[in-house]
Amino acid sequence: MQSNLNTNTQENLDSSFDSQDKILAILGAGRWGSALAGLARYNGHQVRLWSPSLGNSIEDVVADVDLVISAISMPGVSPTANQIKAIGLRENIPIVTATKGLDTETTCTPSQIWSACCSDHPIVVLSGPNLSKEIEQELPAATVVASLDIDAANIVQQVFSSKRFRVYTSSDPVxxxxxxxxxxxxxxxxxxxxxxxxxxxxxxxxxxxxxxxxxxxxxxxxxxxxxxxxxxxxxxxxxxxxxxxxxxxxxxxxxxxxxxxxxxxxxxxxxxxxxxxxxxxxxxxxxxxxxxxxxxxxxxxxxxxxxxxxxxxxxxERDLKPEFYEGIIQPKSSDTHQP
Missing domain, CATH: 1.10.1040.10 (N-(1-d-carboxylethyl)-l-norvaline Dehydrogenase; domain 2)
Incomplete structure (x- = not known):
């Protein structure tokens, strides 16, 4: 009985996407961006892919979209975010960052870079155990979408959730x-x-x-x-x-x-x-x-x-210690070669 209930609930969720089709701009046409595009298309959404290698216009790709997803590699995050800032998006369009890394120059995370460039848009982080090749093979997976704007997280959750990709929400993007x-x-x-x-x-x-x-x-x-x-x-x-x-x-x-x-x-x-x-x-x-x-x-x-x-x-061979401790280094004048 419980199994049938869960199946029916998921079928209702999947069918609800058909009446809520959205236009998505996915920035980054690598394996991860392509996998996300496949998940969105599976739910009936229209996807526009952009990448410098594709030679298409980023202005055209983001025009009048409902959602922007950034799946570009870390070096490209800052310049792309600045491009989007210069172009301007429709008001309150959520920006989803699916990049995992740290900026070499600023030590910022991708979401911090996007927040600085597009502070008038809700920023959503998408992250989880998502090996893109398995997702492309339509194997089941789960992920988390996190934002300080829980409504934006809920939108992203509904866009990507399906019977093969379970999406949870979180209020802890950091x-x-x-x-x-x-x-x-x-x-x-x-x-x-x-x-x-x-x-x-x-x-x-x-x-x-x-x-x-x-x-x-x-x-x-x-x-x-x-x-x-x-x-x-x-x-x-x-x-x-x-x-x-x-x-x-x-x-x-x-x-x-x-x-x-x-x-x-x-x-x-x-x-x-x-x-x-x-x-x-x-x-x-x-x-x-x-x-x-x-x-x-x-x-x-x-x-x-x-x-x-x-x-x-x-x-x-490190010094013996309790399993759990604070782990904050006490500064030493002689400690110049390691954290």
């Missing part, structure tokens, strides 16, 4: 965005762990301690602790740290095999946001005096300061 961003750093570490064949015990320990590290950073920067135990935190980390479909995981795995970072990136043939995120995260950790031992070793590894084996040894 935590939702940081969970999806910071786990990319950990995915590199997970790839190293598997590439060195360290076993299940080691990887379980790594991911558990990594979640503690993500929570420490995320709450310090304004996210809510419970958010990091949800889909956009723990959920996304589990997906990204356990799949060869993850570009960041493949970076770590390749480095563990003895390849250079340049060789690994060339093999992936696309952006691995965790590489840039790691460098920016260490800058933030230094500025805010946050203890990030796992991220620090990933940083050293990516910058050719240690080998994968040395990174593992250093983490295992």
């Amino acid at each position: 935590g939702t965005e940081l969970g999806g961003t910071l786990k990319n750093v950990i995915a590199i570490a997970a790839g190293v762990c598997d590439g060195l064949h360290l076993g299940t015990n080691a990887k379980s320990g790594l991911l558990t301690r990594a979640l503690t590290e993500i929570i420490r950073i995320g709450t310090h920067l304004g996210g809510q602790k419970e958010t990091f135990f949800g889909l956009s935190g723990l959920g996304d980390m589990l997906a990204t740290c356990n799949s060869n479909l993850s570009r960041n995981y493949r970076v770590g795995y390749g480095l563990a095999e003895g390849k250079t970072l340049e060789e690994v990136i060339a093999e992936i043939e696309t952006t691995a946001e965790g590489v840039n995120t790691t460098n920016v995260l260490i800058e933030i950790a230094r500025r805010e005096q946050i203890n990030v031992p796992i991220s620090w070793k990933v940083y050293q590894l990516l910058n050719n300061q240690i080998t994968p084996q040395q990174a593992v040894e250093a983490l295992m």
Whole structure:
């Protein structure tokens, strides 16, 4: 009986989209942007894709749309947001950011950049355990849409929710965005762990301690602790740290095999946001005096300061301490080489 009720409820939800078709502008025609386009079209919405590689006009794409979704890589967020600001959107059109990363120059998240450029529009963060290839294969998945404007989050939830893509709402955009961003750093570490064949015990320990590290950073920067135990935190980390479909995981795995970072990136043939995120995260950790031992070793590894084996040894040989502690660094005059 319960199963039939759930099925009927979902069928009613899916059919309701037919009478609420919207026009969406999706900025970014890569794998993630294309996957989101497929989900929107599945629900009967009209989708306009824009990318510099397509050669079409961004002005034409965003004209009179009901929703703008940004799925561009991190380096393109700021210039694109400024373009949209100059063009101007219809009043109160929600802007959805689906990019996971940190800006190299400002250390800002994508939503912070969009908020600064388009402060008169509600900003919604979309993040979760969403490997785009699986979504393209129409496998079931779930995600979170988070905003300070819950009405805007509800709109986005209804646009994308279907029997194959379950969407939850949240009022914590900061935590939702940081969970999806910071786990990319950990995915590199997970790839190293598997590439060195360290076993299940080691990887379980790594991911558990990594979640503690993500929570420490995320709450310090304004996210809510419970958010990091949800889909956009723990959920996304589990997906990204356990799949060869993850570009960041493949970076770590390749480095563990003895390849250079340049060789690994060339093999992936696309952006691995965790590489840039790691460098920016260490800058933030230094500025805010946050203890990030796992991220620090990933940083050293990516910058050719240690080998994968040395990174593992250093983490295992750290000073003994309680499992849970505050993790804010006490400044030391001699501490000039690490967060």
